Amino acid sequence: MNIMEIQNVQYAYDGKKKVLKGINTQMEQGKMYAILGPSGCGKTTLLSLLGGLDSPTSGQILYQGEDIAKTGLADHRRSHVAFIFQSYNLIDYLTPMENVALTSKLPPLPILEQLGLTAEEAKRNVLKLSGGQQQRVAIARALASDAQVILADEPTGNLDEDTAAEITAILKESAHKSGKCVVIVTHSNELAKEADVILQLRRGELQTLSVSDLEETASQKRRASQKNQR
Amino acid sequence: MNLGTRAVLYTVRKWKKTLLVFCLLLAITTLVLSGLAIADAQEKQAEEVRGTTGASFTVSRNTATGGWSSDGGGSYSTQEYLTTDRMESIAAINGIEGYNASIRTILCLSDRQGQWLEQMEPTGHAIVDCQFYSYGCINSKYHSLFLSGAMVMCEGKTIDSSVKNGIVISKDIADKHDLKVGDTIQAVNNPLSDDKTMNLEIVGLFEVVADKTDERNNYNESSYYEYTNNAFVSEAAMKKLLENYADVGYASADFFVTDPERLESIIHEVQKIHTIDWNNFLITANDEVYQNISNALSDTGTLITTLIAVITAVSMVLIILILSMSVRGRKRETGILLAAGISKPTVVLQYVLETLLIAAAAFPLAYLSSRQAAGILGTLFGKTAENVVVTSQHFTLTATVGSVLLIASVLVSCIPVMRLKPKTILSQME
Amino acid sequence: MSLWKRACLYSIRKKGKTITLLAFLLVMATMMLTCLSIQAATETANANIKKALLGYFTINAKRLGSGISEDTVSQILAVDGLSGRHTLRSYSYAIYYDADRKPLEISTEGAAQVPEGYENAGKIVANSNSQEDSYFTDGGFELIEGNAITDASRNEALVHEKFAQRNGLAMGDFMLLGSVEDENRTRLVTVTGIFRNTREQDSIGIAPSCDLYENIVFTDLSTASFLLYGTNSKTSVQYGDFYVNDPDELDRIMAEVQEFPGVDWGNCILTRYDHDYQNAKESLKGLQSIVFIAIAVVSVICFLVLALFLTLRLRGRVHETGVYLAMGISKSSVLMQYLLEVFLAAALALLLAYGASTAISNQIGSGLLSQVTAQTYETVDLTGNIESMEEPTIDLGLSEIKVTVSARDFLIVCAFGMVLCIASTALAAYPIMKMKPKSILSQMS
Known part of the structure; x- marks a missing residue:
């Protein structure tokens, strides 16, 4: 069933430059979505609209069929969504366990262990963990909360390929096993390929791509770069 | 890029941080400057308080070492008198504000027509009723009757050496005889002898405040005359009035000092005057009022000085805390600079330079702002606050000590960061 | 996690920052308390002077x-x-x-x-x-x-x-x-x-x-x-x-x-x-107002410095605030946490300051003449011709000047300090709190 729905959403910076021109889409629980697009196309704006950090210029965003502008943005942020950032954004004076406990009443250690942290690592100073481990903590924090929607902004942007793959797998698992709706904003095709639904934001409009479309655009890009090299 | 450029760039680009540190330095420097000014003002004020206690010393002839003679009127001392020369040589000593000595006699006063002036409560005997107990004064302002507050001047001026043939009488007597300041009256010591009669101008009038009927005041000759029947006459005129009498002179003189704290040292200086035979004269210190309050007064001084010391010490601690905080907040930057191969001393020097740049702006501004503050205080507290003046000495002192302190505290705050290896610093970064 | 726990954890984990804050508040509170005790003592000294002028x-x-x-x-x-x-x-x-x-x-x-x-x-x-x-x-x-x-x-x-x-x-x-x-x-x-x-x-x-x-x-x-x-x-x-x-x-x-x-x-x-008093009256008032001026200056500048210091401190926590806000923790809860941290430090600082200022006050007090029990007036050297001033020292019945931190002063500083902490934290947090959620994402990534 649809947990989030975007209806005719338009967004303009200061009423001038239109970045989003009437977007319509639905998102379901248990699925992972990837939003692709070049830098500055409005990906992050779309994510912040979904997360209730900002309101669209026109159109509606529905959570479980209700307009989040009516039920309250702050309430939406607090109870329905959780963010994951490229730079992890953990609270540096809290241990991984405490970071997870920030917004959750669940015991944090099982969640962290599930994500591959040892009990010792779960009590370490977060700044002394590797990037991948920090991002795991951030994901654990998001999973532990009651939020049904996880919004991730370039979650693998700071990580090496192997770690990125691991994190992607975790996010995917979160959608499939924990039944969360995971929305990832990224420019990485590798990550996007793993998503159940791939959306591309181009010139303010959203298109659904299939994996083959993705490979096609990738090979087009390759050809274009080869042409340029010649 | 040299460290000077880096320092300037940091100061300019991170203007918000710079501004904060600047404001802190400004506030603290203003505090210290005001504190110093207040400490000085306190000293002036305490000196003023001491000055109001009217401390003096009395030089009087020593009747114990002089001879005694007697005639029908009883025995009297033949000790030498204090001459004008002697008094002047004492008064010339630095720190003496003024002095007074009196020759006392009973004068008969009359108006210009020769009509005797009558006392306030006449007895009916003409020759007694025109008698006024008179003091020939060098400076009547310092006469004990005025200093003790028994009498106050209500019109005109007091008698001093600039007044040649002047007299000060009571307002009651003046009113009774329709006299006013500027009128001339006549005085004679003994109208039954060939004593000189002189014209004296009324230069001032006094009012009686004390209760003369209190018998406490009745221990000497003046007791037999009401205060209203007292008169103060120019020294020069008195000498002429008494020129028929050989044995007339100053038995004692009171010298008033500006600062009672110096009374002792001044007395020691007086004793060194070799033109006076100190075997014949006694010196008595009169600073009872000062002695009574001196402890409490110096306590006040100690307290205020301590207050300022506390303020200054606290300011120093605050500066160290603030700078250590701002240096510690730049651990990451330090790591990057060290990683880029810039030597530790250069980095420290950059921080010192930045701090000094801020101080260079904050110190002069604090000077101005504290002077401004003193001005505001002046309007709030009036005269006292005028003493609170931030001088350039205060500024020089604060700026010098402040700069040294700033450099020292940057150096101290840098120690923990500098002890780390570049690798550790970077790994500690987020 | 409750804001209490967050505040406590911050205070414990960020030892350096907490100690700096503690030191800062301690120094300020000690200064204020000492100032107040000195002021009370000068009032006694002033009353002693008035009494000693023997009206x-x-x-x-x-x-x-x-x-x-x-x-x-x-x-x-x-x-x-x-x-x-x-x-x-x-x-x-x-x-x-x-x-x-x-x-x-x-x-x-x-x-x-x-x-x-x-x-x-x-x-x-x-x-x-x-x-x-x-x-x-x-x-x-x-x-x-x-x-x-x-x-x-x-x-x-x-x-x-x-x-x-x-x-x-x-x-x-x-x-x-x-x-x-x-x-x-x-x-x-x-x-x-x-x-x-x-x-x-x-x-x-x-x-x-x-x-x-x-x-x-x-x-x-x-x-x-x-x-x-x-x-x-x-x-x-x-x-x-x-x-x-x-x-x-x-x-x-x-x-x-x-x-x-x-x-x-x-x-x-x-x-x-009361002639002696009338002579000295104006100058005495001046002396007393000097103390008042000093206290006023100290208080005002204390406030300024504290506000600036807390601003400096909070400015370093913009990022953290963003994270909290993104997690849906409300602004008021975050502000309360910051306040609580300051309060925790302030409570400890005030207690320590009470001890410190009492010690300082005792030190100051022992240096005062009025507490020297054997009052000895220095008399002028009596050799030579200076007449003896053998009058016995009159006991003027002056009160002993006690420099002590009274409970009243302590309460004043506590109340004043707490208000100051709230005001300066609020003031310093204002720019952060004005931050729109929208800018959080851009600041975060």
Whole structure:
């Protein structure tokens, strides 16, 4: 069933430059979505609209069929969504366990262990963990909360390929096993390929791509770069 | 890029941080400057308080070492008198504000027509009723009757050496005889002898405040005359009035000092005057009022000085805390600079330079702002606050000590960061 | 996780920052507390100065038939604001007899006249402390044998050395003092002291015989009261000098005294004597306002510095705030957490400051002269010709200046400090709190 729905959403910076021109889409629980697009196309704006950090210029965003502008943005942020950032954004004076406990009443250690942290690592100073481990903590924090929607902004942007793959797998698992709706904003095709639904934001409009479309655009890009090299 | 450029760039680009540190330095420097000014003002004020206690010393002839003679009127001392020369040589000593000595006699006063002036409560005997107990004064302002507050001047001026043939009488007597300041009256010591009669101008009038009927005041000759029947006459005129009498002179003189704290040292200086035979004269210190309050007064001084010391010490601690905080907040930057191969001393020097740049702006501004503050205080507290003046000495002192302190505290705050290896610093970064 | 826990964890984990904040608040609170205790101490010092300037008023009840009664005196002394120091005085004339009621011989040399009935009479001076009588303080009298007459003395007399010589009186001898008006009113007194005059009497030739220095006898108030009013068990006096703590209150106290019933105040003369105070008044006020200025300056700058310091501290936590906000933790909860952190540090700092400032205050206090128990006045070097100032140090009854941190001061600083912390945290957090959620994502990535 649809947990989030975007209806005719338009967004303009200061009423001038239109970045989003009437977007319509639905998102379901248990699925992972990837939003692709070049830098500055409005990906992050779309994510912040979904997360209730900002309101669209026109159109509606529905959570479980209700307009989040009516039920309250702050309430939406607090109870329905959780963010994951490229730079992890953990609270540096809290241990991984405490970071997870920030917004959750669940015991944090099982969640962290599930994500591959040892009990010792779960009590370490977060700044002394590797990037991948920090991002795991951030994901654990998001999973532990009651939020049904996880919004991730370039979650693998700071990580090496192997770690990125691991994190992607975790996010995917979160959608499939924990039944969360995971929305990832990224420019990485590798990550996007793993998503159940791939959306591309181009010139303010959203298109659904299939994996083959993705490979096609990738090979087009390759050809274009080869042409340029010649 | 040299460290000077880096320092300037940091100061300019991170203007918000710079501004904060600047404001802190400004506030603290203003505090210290005001504190110093207040400490000085306190000293002036305490000196003023001491000055109001009217401390003096009395030089009087020593009747114990002089001879005694007697005639029908009883025995009297033949000790030498204090001459004008002697008094002047004492008064010339630095720190003496003024002095007074009196020759006392009973004068008969009359108006210009020769009509005797009558006392306030006449007895009916003409020759007694025109008698006024008179003091020939060098400076009547310092006469004990005025200093003790028994009498106050209500019109005109007091008698001093600039007044040649002047007299000060009571307002009651003046009113009774329709006299006013500027009128001339006549005085004679003994109208039954060939004593000189002189014209004296009324230069001032006094009012009686004390209760003369209190018998406490009745221990000497003046007791037999009401205060209203007292008169103060120019020294020069008195000498002429008494020129028929050989044995007339100053038995004692009171010298008033500006600062009672110096009374002792001044007395020691007086004793060194070799033109006076100190075997014949006694010196008595009169600073009872000062002695009574001196402890409490110096306590006040100690307290205020301590207050300022506390303020200054606290300011120093605050500066160290603030700078250590701002240096510690730049651990990451330090790591990057060290990683880029810039030597530790250069980095420290950059921080010192930045701090000094801020101080260079904050110190002069604090000077101005504290002077401004003193001005505001002046309007709030009036005269006292005028003493609170931030001088350039205060500024020089604060700026010098402040700069040294700033450099020292940057150096101290840098120690923990500098002890780390570049690798550790970077790994500690987020 | 509750904001309490977050605040505690921050305070514990960020040790460096917490210690800096703690040190900052500790230093500030100690300074404020010390300032306040110093201010209170200067107030005591000022009150001491006022008291030491010895403002008093004199009641002259010479014209009253029965003088001022003992009861009235104690009633007056009970008035609020009196220092308790007082001098009672009576003056009269008495005929001098030896113990066998044989008249004693007086000096008449230099007397203007010998009044009828006063051929063997002289002036009687009674004072609650004969050393404080004007003959001794201003007239140059000095005691060469025996002790001064005090409040406690009964039936005692001090006589001039020449009077003693002339009549063969010595210490411990008895003599009779008789009323001039009533022959039968006599009292037997003991000679307990002999005085002389160091200065010649200047009223020779004017004064009647009874006023000659040689014929003066000092006696106790009770004896004078008997001679004057015929009282036996109770003592009435002609004059009373009553010293006040604060000369500014003289008018009020004098007005209050004149309300007392049973005294014909219309026939009394009340005079205020506060000349020394009036001279010093303005300068003293100045001294006091200097302290006030200092405290005011310190308080204002304390506030500024604290506000700036907390701003500096919070500015380093913009990022953290963003994370909290993105997690849906409300702004007020974040602000409360920051406040709580400051409060935790402030509470500890205030406690420590109480101890620190008490220690400092004690240190300051011990340096004060008023607390030096053995008060030694430096006297002028007496070798040479400086006349001795042997007067014993008068106990002015000044309060000991205590520099202590009172509970009141502590509460003031606590309240003031808490308000200051809230105000400056709020002020410093304002820019962060104004931050829109929208900008969080851009700041985060």
